Amino acid sequence: MIYLDNSATTKPHPSVVKSFKEVTNKYYANPSSIHQFGGETEKLLQRAKQQAANLLGVSEQEVIFTSGGTEGNNTAIKGIALQHQNRGRHIITSEIEHPSVEEACRGLEQLGFEVTYLPVNEDGVVSITDVKSAIREDTILISLMHVNNEIGSIQPVEEVASIAKQYPKLFFHVDNVQGAGKVPLKLGNNGIDLCTFSGHKIHGLKGTGILYIKKGTTMFPLLHGGEQESGHRSGTENLAGAVSMVKALRLIKERERTEADKLRQLLGYLRDRLETMDGIKVNTPRNSAPHIMNFSVLGTKPEVLIHMLGEEEIYISTKSACSSKQKDESKILAACGWGTDRNVSALRVSLSYDNTKEEIDTFLSALQRSIKQFKEVME
Structure with a gap:
């Protein structure tokens, strides 16, 4: 074959599958349980979060484990829009985004938000001039993919980030599902406030992912409940999925370097x-x-x-x-x-x-x- x-998806790496099985069999307690077994699983979850943060060059408080790209993109876009709608209801994205971004924006349009869909040139790249021109006083979010999943074009997200950084009330989200492990992207104090990753695109497992949320970024949660993941994503954590996601991230970054x-x-x-x-x-x-x-x-x-x-x-x-x-x-x-x-x-x-x-x-x-x-x- x-x-x-x-x-579309990658073959899971054997060591990723192994890590998932081991954690599933050994650390099956609920991390929120107050007994010792629950404490052990919580420690493993925190260790996974620390390792993910180290790999991404961010703090562990900025790492949220998700079920993948679609959840990450929806959480970022809708979370920002709903939280900050009193300040503005304008969003900027492009005409060539993944359906999980485009449809999230279309959904928000039904709620009264206004979305500017930036055109691209024949290489599938947005114009920095167009980005600047599209920013308005009521703009609260820019969402762009790093690498296009269909033609592989690379958006100038670093330049857009530096522009967004000049607007303290404007958030910038990057869909890095296709870029992770292939095209380097530094996070941190560079103007990117949110960034989406998916496990099954980097030889991890389906149903795993990470959303980077820069410290100080306030969002309306899509899932309410037990306040897990710093209140951004309530629900009992998928510990085995988180550990396997970090394993996949480490392996793909090693291969990217070499x-x-x-x-x-x-x-x-x-x-x-x-x-x-x-x-x-x-x-x-x-x-x-x-x-x-x-x-x-x-x-x-x-x-x-x-x-x-x-x-x-x-x-x-x-x-x-x-x-x-x-x-x-x-x-x-x-x-x-x-x-x-x-x-x-x-x-x-x-x-x-x-x-x-x-x-x-x-x-x-x-x-x-x-x-x-x-x-x-x-x-």
Whole structure:
């Protein structure tokens, strides 16, 4: 099997699975229980939080364990909006955000909030000038993804953070689900107030994640109850999930330090080969994340090619797994200004540090065969 759909989800690392099983079997007490066993589990939870904070370069009070990217994004966006709506009801985001950000904003619009959706250029990047121009007196939040999940474009979040920092009453949220472990991003006193991470995108487990909430950031909680996670996320903590999330975060950061160049070279090799193939247009910009390659096979149906490749146990995708069953046209590519023929024929290959050049060669050969077979059938 050749798995090239790592932006949808990654294979859990064996040591991550092992850590989850061990904690589940050994530390199953409720961390809120006042007996000794509960105290032991609470200590392990705090240790996990300290380790996560060290890996992210923040304080442990700023780390909240979540169930993943969707919860993290919704908690950040709705939490800020509901808490600070008396001061302003204007939010800024972009036209190419993940559905968990876009739909959260659409939901807030139904409650009377106003959202500015910034356009992007053909590389899928927002303009700093547009960001500055969009900020108003009643703007309370900017939410942008670091790396686009469909085409791999990198947003200038550090520059946006420095702009947001000039407005003390304006919060800045970064969706770092696709960037974590691939494109470095420093947190701390840089203007980023909230940042979302997801475990299953970094060889962790589904249902695990982290939301960084900068100290002093006040939010309306989406979940009320026992005041766990500093009141930001009530509910009995998923201790095994938290420990496994930290394990995955540590492992992916180690690989980022040692193997990032190799991953980028592999993506470059894939791009070079694709650009020599007739009828293929590469949509991913050159200055992109090192693991995502989006391209269009003009005149074909992506779902047919995906199934043909799947019969050879080669797995790729079309777009975000969270929107892959929606209408054919890629909203992301349309926002970049490409034509319909390109937007409806796009495929996505997303790599992990485990993929090899040999796998890429096998995939490319299978892709060429599939395209040829498709055209023969359609003639």
